[in-house]
Amino acid sequence: MKKYPLALALFGALVLTAACGTESGDSGGGGGDKPGAQGFTPPDLKALDKLGEPEGELSVLAWPGYAEDGSNDPKIDWVTPFEKETGCQVSVKTFGTSDESLSLMKAGGYDVVSASGDASLRLVASGDVEPVNTDLVPNYADVFDYLKDKSWNSVDGVEYGIPHGWGANVLSYRGDVVKPAPTSWSAVFDPESQYQGKITAYDSPIYIADAALYLMKHQPDLGIKNPYALDDKQFQAAVDLLKKQNPMISEYWSDYLKESQALKNGDTVLGTAWQVTVNLTKSEGSPVDSVLPSEGATGWSDTWMVATKSQHKTCAYKWLDYIVSPKANAQVAEYFGEAPANEKACAMTTDKSHCDTYHAADADYASKIWYWTTPIAQCIDGRTDVKCKDYGEWTRAWTEIKG
Amino acid sequence: MRLSRTTRYVLLAALVLGLVVIWFPLLLVLLNSFNADTTFGWPPSALTFEWWARVATNQGALNALWTSVQAGLAATAIALVLGSMAAFALQRYRFFGRDTLSLLIILPIALPGIVTGIALNNAFRTILGIDLGLFTAIVAHATFCIVVVFNNVVARLRRLGGNLQEASMDLGASGFTTFRLVTFPMLRSALLAGGLLAFALSFDEIIVTTFTLGTGMETLPIWILNNLFRPNQTPVVNVVAAILIIVSTVPVYLAQRLSGDTASGGRL
Amino acid sequence: MTVGRSASAFLNRAPRLRLGLLLSAPMLWLGLAYLGALAALFVTAFWHADPFTGKVITDWTADNFKTLVTDSVYRTITFRTVAIAAGVTVIDAIIAFPMAFYMAKIASPRARRVLVIAVLTPLWASYLVKAYSWRTMLSGNGVLHWLLDPLGLDTPGYGLTATVITLSYLWLPYMILPIYAGLERLPDSLVDASGDLGARPARTFRSVVLPLTFPAIVAGSIFTFSLTLGDYITVKIVGGTSQMLGNVVFDNIGAANNLPFAATVATVPVVIMLLYLAAVRRTGALENL
Numbered sequence: 001m002k003k004y005p006l007a008l009a010l011f012g013a014l015v016l017t018a019a020c021g022t023e024s025g026d027s028g029g030g031g032g033d034k035p036g037a038q039g040f041t042p043p044d045l046k047a048l049d050k051l052g053e054p055e056g057e058l059s060v061l062a063w064p065g066y067a068e069d070g071s072n073d074p075k076i077d078w079v080t081p082f083e084k085e086t087g088c089q090v091s092v093k094t095f096g097t098s099d100e101s102l103s104l105m106k107a108g109g110y111d112v113v114s115a116s117g118d119a120s121l122r123l124v125a126s127g128d129v130e131p132v133n134t135d136l137v138p139n140y141a142d143v144f145d146y147l148k149d150k151s152w153n154s155v156d157g158v159e160y161g162i163p164h165g166w167g168a169n170v171l172s173y174r175g176d177v178v179k180p181a182p183t184s185w186s187a188v189f190d191p192e193s194q195y196q197g198k199i200t201a202y203d204s205p206i207y208i209a210d211a212a213l214y215l216m217k218h219q220p221d222l223g224i225k226n227p228y229a230l231d232d233k234q235f236q237a238a239v240d241l242l243k244k245q246n247p248m249i250s251e252y253w254s255d256y257l258k259e260s261q262a263l264k265n266g267d268t269v270l271g272t273a274w275q276v277t278v279n280l281t282k283s284e285g286s287p288v289d290s291v292l293p294s295e296g297a298t299g300w301s302d303t304w305m306v307a308t309k310s311q312h313k314t315c316a317y318k319w320l321d322y323i324v325s326p327k328a329n330a331q332v333a334e335y336f337g338e339a340p341a342n343e344k345a346c347a348m349t350t351d352k353s354h355c356d357t358y359h360a361a362d363a364d365y366a367s368k369i370w371y372w373t374t375p376i377a378q379c380i381d382g383r384t385d386v387k388c389k390d391y392g393e394w395t396r397a398w399t400e401i402k403g
Numbered sequence: 404m405r406l407s408r409t410t411r412y413v414l415l416a417a418l419v420l421g422l423v424v425i426w427f428p429l430l431l432v433l434l435n436s437f438n439a440d441t442t443f444g445w446p447p448s449a450l451t452f453e454w455w456a457r458v459a460t461n462q463g464a465l466n467a468l469w470t471s472v473q474a475g476l477a478a479t480a481i482a483l484v485l486g487s488m489a490a491f492a493l494q495r496y497r498f499f500g501r502d503t504l505s506l507l508i509i510l511p512i513a514l515p516g517i518v519t520g521i522a523l524n525n526a527f528r529t530i531l532g533i534d535l536g537l538f539t540a541i542v543a544h545a546t547f548c549i550v551v552v553f554n555n556v557v558a559r560l561r562r563l564g565g566n567l568q569e570a571s572m573d574l575g576a577s578g579f580t581t582f583r584l585v586t587f588p589m590l591r592s593a594l595l596a597g598g599l600l601a602f603a604l605s606f607d608e609i610i611v612t613t614f615t616l617g618t619g620m621e622t623l624p625i626w627i628l629n630n631l632f633r634p635n636q637t638p639v640v641n642v643v644a645a646i647l648i649i650v651s652t653v654p655v656y657l658a659q660r661l662s663g664d665t666a667s668g669g670r671l
Numbered sequence: 672m673t674v675g676r677s678a679s680a681f682l683n684r685a686p687r688l689r690l691g692l693l694l695s696a697p698m699l700w701l702g703l704a705y706l707g708a709l710a711a712l713f714v715t716a717f718w719h720a721d722p723f724t725g726k727v728i729t730d731w732t733a734d735n736f737k738t739l740v741t742d743s744v745y746r747t748i749t750f751r752t753v754a755i756a757a758g759v760t761v762i763d764a765i766i767a768f769p770m771a772f773y774m775a776k777i778a779s780p781r782a783r784r785v786l787v788i789a790v791l792t793p794l795w796a797s798y799l800v801k802a803y804s805w806r807t808m809l810s811g812n813g814v815l816h817w818l819l820d821p822l823g824l825d826t827p828g829y830g831l832t833a834t835v836i837t838l839s840y841l842w843l844p845y846m847i848l849p850i851y852a853g854l855e856r857l858p859d860s861l862v863d864a865s866g867d868l869g870a871r872p873a874r875t876f877r878s879v880v881l882p883l884t885f886p887a888i889v890a891g892s893i894f895t896f897s898l899t900l901g902d903y904i905t906v907k908i909v910g911g912t913s914q915m916l917g918n919v920v921f922d923n924i925g926a927a928n929n930l931p932f933a934a935t936v937a938t939v940p941v942v943i944m945l946l947y948l949a950a951v952r953r954t955g956a957l958e959n960l
Contacts, residue, residue, distance in 0.1 A: 109618030392722030417769035515901015
């Protein structure tokens with residue numbers, strides 16, 4: 001045992017050095033300043049005031065299907081035209097959940113990111129993205145008005161990004177196995193389901209909102225008004241529902257291609273998915289269909305944002321302008337299966353009824369989708385008498401649910 | 404050695420069964436690289452050479468391969484130097500803390516990769532403030548490759564003993580000359596074997612690499628991980644894997660011959 | 672005298688200096704850089720991350736450890752992971768031993784070389800591809816289903832069984848080789864002597880072979896144990912909804928942006944491995960690596 005005291009002493013010294021060496025991050029969640037309506041004060045950053053020369057390079061962090069460059073399917077490519085037009089060579093990195101997008105942004109190296117509502121504000125709060133000067137994005141003028149100045153893409157009147165489009169998390173199912181076709185989310189929550197062991201769910205704590213949405217309609221006495229504003233009792237009910245669902249799940253998915261394969265193989269026959277997953281699996285010959293259930297659905301409204309530390313801001317702004325230009329926006333919206341942000345894109349979709357199917361111009365319908373939003377302790381449904389569960393607790397509960 | 408007939412046959416059966424189980428998934432990969440169906444349903448409906456043709460033009464795979472080779476060579480070089488130095492120190496000298504040190508050298512490979520990965524990631528990004536890139540991955544790989552070289556050199560040094568070196572110095576050669584003309588030639592094959600194994604370890608490493616490689620860069624395992632589920636790329640992944648299996652028989656055979664009769668291989 | 676000779680002569684008289692020079696670089700690298708990084712990680716376990724921004728707040732608190740210990744799910748996951756690791760180790764030891772024995776003792780030298788290559792080559796096939804190959808094999812319409820259906824059985828599908836099977840498969844060569852090396856070192860004469868004294872094969876195995884090759888088996892187990900303890904990829908590929916310790920660490924780093932908590936959970940496999948290493952040191956396994 002004589003050898004150890006020295007080793008331990010050295011180790012202790014190392015620990016102390018390391019402790020002093022690490023920078024301390026300032027507490028972001030509304031530290032000492034008065035928090036804004038969204039519960040935090042954004043760091044003081046300025047938007048770009050004019051464009052320079054394109055830098056020749058651009059690193060895009062995007063949801064799969066948003067920045068297709070032909071590597072998935074040679075016929076699906078709207079990145080190459082952009083590269084030819086601006087000279088900005090694009091490298092795309094995709095992610096599966098909003099949380100992943102946050103940690104990737106923290107790691108750095110990306111110039112633009114397509115952030116959903118549950119990531120956008122967190123990116124703003126941590127200073128990873130800066131305000132966007134919408135004057136430098138000519139196509140912004142044609143974006144549907146009901147997507148501008150929303151609580152997830154602007155703070156205190158300052159715009160932080162360009163709306164991309166929005167969509168819902170649909171219920172996908174194998175048309176040849178699941179009969180009759182499901183019409184309600186109870187297909188995935190019903191403990192007596194005959195498809196037990198072949199159901200899938202989204203692998204992110206944000207999925208708790210889907211359970212809460214289900215309870216909104218099926219257990220109204222819980223009084224849930226907003227699936228992202230859950231107090232103790234409501235939260236427990238949602239978590240319990242998901243715990244009961246867990247044994248029925250074959251796999252949780254965060255990689256849409258893994259889900260697509262599972263649907264094609266028949267290892268999964270039912271569960272939440274993105275429209276692009278359904279489209280892709282169908283195009284590979286599998287009889288997969290989707291439905292927007294009667295209870296409604298959670299969804300996302302995505303915003304393209306510019307990284308604060310980006311070295312390629314001109315290319316970044318050019319991308320922002322390009323991706324919401326009518327042609328590109330139409331291409332993405334059709335490929336992914338969502339509503340485009342640009343009004344003029346509706347005329348350019350190959351399926352002329354695309355915008356109608358996805359209710360692109362219907363502001364009222366759009367307001368009924370429960371877009372992904374980061375839950376915070378300050379209840380976002382307006383209640384002040386109770387404290388709601390914040391995202392940290394959602395994340396802890398998610399580990400418990402998966403067991 | 405005398406063993407009963409039944410014992411021999413039972414053991415042979417176990418061996419054969421084991422080898423079948425080991426090789427079956429690999430042969431399946433080989434078969435699937437010709438499978439026309441992208442979900443690899445069984446039995447395969449049609450066979451095609453298309454995926455093999457595509458591999459040569461797949462830029463992503465080629466870039467990833469080059470990155471892997473660079474990282475492997477650099478990490479191996481560093482590990483060869485550091486591993487040999489440590490081997491000499493621990494094998495030829497007795498000193499305070501020797502046991503702790505030998506434990507320390509094993510640590511990077513004994514601790515789960517994810518711990519090494521996040522520790523180095525945190526150290527690089529937060530403490531040292533440097534961006535991740537190829538260099539950081541090389542540092543990480545070298546760290547767990549050291550023990551591979553160390554083990555091989557220690558085993559060789561143990562077998563050699565110190566007599567030849569002492570004789571050389573008695574005859575008037577300086578320390579450096581002795582190393583150059585006597586010690587190094589005797590170590591050469593152990594270094595080569597250790598280097599080959601270190602390279603192989605670094606080449607197939609995924610977990611630590613995920614945390615220490617720069618954004619946008621890919622080594623071959625990372626490329627495979629990124630393309631594993633893409634319907635258009637999975638067949639190409641199978642082809643790459645098949646090529647790896649076939650090509651790797653060469654260094655494995657070499658390492659075997661060089662390290663003599665011991666089966667130094669596997670992890671260390 | 673040239674510079675080289677005088678330097679060499681000087682160093683010859685100063686063995687401690689020689690030792691210091693030899694040790695300096697590896698010690699700096701491993702001791703300072705690697706251990707330092709581990710220490711820094713350990714330190715962050717005492718901090719916490721703001722759930723909204725993901726920034727690490729350096730207020731010292733043991734809350735993370737409290738959560739780790741009080742929330743039962745982490746205990747469950749730890750037990751599950753350790754159980755899987757133990758299971759994989761035992762399965763691999765049982766499969767590896769007869770194979771290694773045949774290779775070391777019965778096969779001819781030429782066959783031995785071929786067999787070693789046959790066992791080693793799969794190691795260098797990509798880990799991911801092997802795991803994925805098992806995924807397609809275990810699928811509902813994969814090879815296993817096709818093989819077992821006529822017997823009335825079915826593939827276990829994705830889950831804990833699949834994870835144990837796949838991990839056992841992946842680490843098998845790491846168990847075979849140390850045992851093979853250990854058996855090679857075992858003198859044939861001992862086994863023969865035991866037979867001569869009247870012991871049946873089973874008794875010889877139990878009383879002579881096993882105790883002498885035990886360090887080698889333990890050496891192999893260090894790898895199967897450590898590799899299983901930290902693995903998160905295989906579970907994601909074939910594990911269905913199961914979670915292991917590696918997944919919790921990985922999810923907290925990547926998805927939850929909670930480095931402090933990831934570090935806290937990471938201390939569990941580290942402590943387990945350190946205890947395991949300390950325990951096996953006695954058996955002499957570390958020389959058998």
